[in-house]
Amino acid sequence: MKFYILTILPKYFDGPLSVGILGKAVERGDVKIEIINIRDFAEDLHKTVDDLPYGGGGGMVLKPEPIVKAIESIINPERKQRVIAMTPAGRLLNQKIVKELSEYEEIIILCGRYEGIDERILEHFCEDLISIGDYILTGGEPAAAVLIDAVSRYVPGVVGNRKCVEEDSFSRGLLDYPQWTRPAVFRGISVPEVLLSGNHKEIRKWRMMKTIERTLKRRPEIIREELLTQEELESLKKLKENSSVKK
Ligand code: ADE
Numbered sequence: 502m503k504f505y506i507l508t509i510l511p512k513y514f515d516g517p518l519s520v521g522i523l524g525k526a527v528e529r530g531d532v533k534i535e536i537i538n539i540r541d542f543a544e545d546l547h548k549t550v551d552d553l554p555y556g557g558g559g560g561m562v563l564k565p566e567p568i569v570k571a572i573e574s575i576i577n578p579e580r581k582q583r584v585i586a587m588t589p590a591g592r593l594l595n596q597k598i599v600k601e602l603s604e605y606e607e608i609i610i611l612c613g614r615y616e617g618i619d620e621r622i623l624e625h626f627c628e629d630l631i632s633i634g635d636y637i638l639t640g641g642e643p644a645a646a647v648l649i650d651a652v653s654r655y656v657p658g659v660v661g662n663r664k665c666v667e668e669d670s671f672s673r674g675l676l677d678y679p680q681w682t683r684p685a686v687f688r689g690i691s692v693p694e695v696l697l698s699g700n701h702k703e704i705r706k707w708r709m710m711k712t713i714e715r716t717l718k719r720r721p722e723i724i725r726e727e728l729l730t731q732e733e734l735e736s737l738k739k740l741k742e743n744s745s746v747k748k
Contacts, residue, residue, distance in 0.1 A: 502531075502532055502533070502603070502605075502606065502607070502608075502652070502653070502656045503532075503533040503534070503535065503606065503607045503608075504532070504533070504534050504535070504607070504608050504609075504610060504649050504652075505534075505535050505536075505537055505575050505607065505608070505609045505610065506534065506535070506536045506537065506610050506612065506642075506645055506649075507537050507539055507568065507571050507572070507609065507610065507611045507612060508536065508537070508538065508539065508612040508614075508641075508642055508645070509538065509539050509540055509550050509563075509612075509614055510612070510614070510640065510642055511536045511537075511538045513640075513642040513643075513646075514534070514536055514642070514646065517646040517650075518534055518646065518649065522659060522660065523649070523650055523653055523659075526653055526656065526658070526659040529658070531656055531657070531658045531659055532649075532653045532656055532659065534649070537571050537574075537575070539563070539567050539568055539571050540567070541571075542566075542567040542568075542570040542571045542574070543564075543566075543567040544566070544567075549564065550563060550564060550567050551563050551564060551614075551615050552564050554616060554617075558616070559616065560615050560616030560617075561615040561616060562615060562616055562617050562618065562619055563613060563614060563615060563617070563618045563619060563622075564619060565619040565621050565622050568611065568618070568619075568622050568626070569622065569626055572584060572609060572611070572626055575607075575609055576609075577607075580606045580607050581604075581605050581606040581607070582605060582606065582607045582608070582609060583602065583605045583607075583608050583609065583628055583629060584609045584611070584626065584627045584628050584629070585602075585608060585609065585610050585611065585627060585628065585629045585630070585631055585648070586610075586611040586613065586618060586622070586623055586627040586629075586630050586631070586641070587610060587611065587612050587613060587631055587632075587633070587641030587642075587644040587645050587648065588613050588617070588618065588623070588630050588631070588632060588641065589632045589635070589636070589637050589638070590630060590632065591629070591630030591631040591632040592629075592630065592631060592632065593632055593633075593634070593635070594631050594632065594633050594634075594647070594648065594651070596651075596669070596671040596672050597672070598631070599648075599651040599652055599654075599655070600655060600672065602648075602652050603652050603655030603656065608648075608649075608652065610641075610645045610648065610649070611627060611641070612640055612641030612642045612644070612645050613640060613641040614639075614640040614641070631644070631648065632644070633647045633648070654666050670712060671723075672728075673725065673728040673729065674716075674723045674724050674725035674728060675712050675713070675716045675723075675724065675729075675733075676712065676715050676716045676719065676720060676723075677712065678708040678709075678711045678712045678715075679711060679715070681693070681696060685697060693707070695707045706732075709732060709733060709736060710736050710740075712733075713733055713736045713737050713740060714736075714740055717737065717740055717741070717744075724737070
């Protein structure tokens, strides 16, 4: 899988893409990343990439010409490509979108800066606008790093255990169950007894219940009942009943 990053801050990516699991995947060539400096496509003497917004208002807007030239230098109809702009005005990223994007051969990611990107680019030259959350970053670069990290997990060979990726709880609208490691007692706080019992059936049931419980408590809006097992649905029903009794 290949990612092209269109940015006016190429140095930003020195760190996040070169360390950890992603860094290793890049080293092996499982994930390819090409950083493209939009400024290289500016044709005037000063390599201008931004200009004042029409209609006034503060800040600067990224100009269309250098961005289009950069995009057109990459576009190849023979490859399955997707052009995405990172913007807080995009659709909110989630695991379903991440998985969909992992089906592409190449993803071209445009990072915004300043007050925004000329709307003609977003409307006519990008196929998707993506936000990583309802908050404003100083630019699209951190958002691009997040997107690349999440999508790369689906590239074969990147995460050792494929089952972890395919069956991660988030894909089914659930938070993961909590984890503990040694020591069994830390500063007087014990690991839940059931996890020390060695009873795998009980442990599996307990984890399932914890998954439902914490999702219901912290992120009820992500639960997708149609994807839950009968056992999970029953647990959900019980927990909902209990909480309404308590209220
Ligand atoms: N650029 C600035 N804020 C952003 C966000 N929340 N998501 C994606 N791109 C952004």
